[in-house]
Amino acid sequence: MLIPDSLSDGEYYLGLIVEPNYYEDVDNSNNTVASDNTFQKVTAPSNDNCEDAVVVELGDTEFSTLYASTDGADHPECEESGDGGVTVNDIWYAFVSPSSGTLTASTCDQVDYDSDLVLYSGSCDTSVLVACNDDGTGCGSYSSLLEAPVQQGSSYLLRVGGWNNNSAGTGTLSLTIETSVSGDINGDGTVDVEDLLLLIASWGSDGSDGTDLDGNGVVDVQDALILIANWG
Numbered sequence: 001m002l003i004p005d006s007l008s009d010g011e012y013y014l015g016l017i018v019e020p021n022y023y024e025d026v027d028n029s030n031n032t033v034a035s036d037n038t039f040q041k042v043t044a045p046s047n048d049n050c051e052d053a054v055v056v057e058l059g060d061t062e063f064s065t066l067y068a069s070t071d072g073a074d075h076p077e078c079e080e081s082g083d084g085g086v087t088v089n090d091i092w093y094a095f096v097s098p099s100s101g102t103l104t105a106s107t108c109d110q111v112d113y114d115s116d117l118v119l120y121s122g123s124c125d126t127s128v129l130v131a132c133n134d135d136g137t138g139c140g141s142y143s144s145l146l147e148a149p150v151q152q153g154s155s156y157l158l159r160v161g162g163w164n165n166n167s168a169g170t171g172t173l174s175l176t177i178e179t180s181v182s183g184d185i186n187g188d189g190t191v192d193v194e195d196l197l198l199l200i201a202s203w204g205s206d207g208s209d210g211t212d213l214d215g216n217g218v219v220d221v222q223d224a225l226i227l228i229a230n231w232g
Contacts, residue, residue: 042067045091049101050124053092053157059150063160064158064170065089065113072118072159074139080134087116087132091162097150100187100210101179105158106136110199111171114142118159134163143171149187150177151210183227185210191230199227 044067047054068087068089071206078085097103107115116134120127136145142189150156162168185193202211202219213223 016205032171035191044068047091047093047178050092050157051122052128052158053094056095056173057177058098058175061093061173061175062170063091063173065091065160065162065168066170068168070161072161075129075132076120077129078116078118078132078134083134083163086164087159088119088163088165089116090116090159091098093158093160093173095156095158095175097152097154097156097177097210099177099179099185100152101150101177102187103146103148103150103156104174104176104178105144105148106139106174106176107143107160107171108136108139108145108174109141109143110174111141111143111169113171114163114167115144115169115171116159116167117144117146118161118162119146119148120157121154122157122158123202124157130156146180151185151187153208153210153212181230182213184232185227191227191232195227196224201225 031039045064046052048068049071068091070088070090072087072090074087075085079088103119105117105119107117116132118132119130121126121130131146131148133144133146135142160173180187180189181191183195185195188194199211199219202209205219206212206217207219207223211219211223213226216222
């Protein structure tokens with residue numbers, strides 16, 4: 001049975017329409033057979049798949065993972081309570097960090113199911129795991145709190161899902177960044193030779209890796225001066 005996309009979500013009864021032989025003289029006034037069977041029409045979230053990730057910014061975003069499928073990978077290093085590192089019923093967000101620092105992604109005490117959060121750098125085809133969290137410290141009802149270093153101008157994917165196949169629901173995703181000192185390119189809390197080497201390696205580029213400290217679109221001597229001014 002083909003269900004049209006235009007059909008609203010909801011529960012429907014099934015019925016059978018009996019088509020009589022064209023040449024027979026029959027009464028067509030009552031040719032529907034009732035049925036006790038029903039079907040449920042549901043729609044997956046628009047960002048159900050990674051390639052359909054919705055752009056998200058700092059602040060609060062309402063979301064739902066109801067009727068989401070699972071298209072992300074398992075990560076053994078993210079295992080919680082013997083779950084094998086799975087994140088199921090997942091939806092996706094795309095995020096470009098406006099500054100370097102520590103990103104906090106949170107559903108802590110603001111979700112109605114057992115949530116999972118996973119952060120990747122790169123794109124869907126080249127994603128690299130950055131951080132993950134299942135049950136955040138101090139968070140009730142198995143909600144999540146993820147913290148990870150991010151670089152100004154870098155692109156990330158945030159995957160919001162659940163602990164197991166029965167974990168799906170609605171909630172609020174909150175994103176904040178604790179900005180690091182300008183010039184702390186690697187986000188370790190100190191402006192030092194490692195940051196200088198990163199800046200030199202990106203010299204002349206657009207600085208999308210977080211090395212364009214003055215935001216003028218090119219890594220140059222002005223960025224080096226900012227880094228040196230914040231040395232130590």
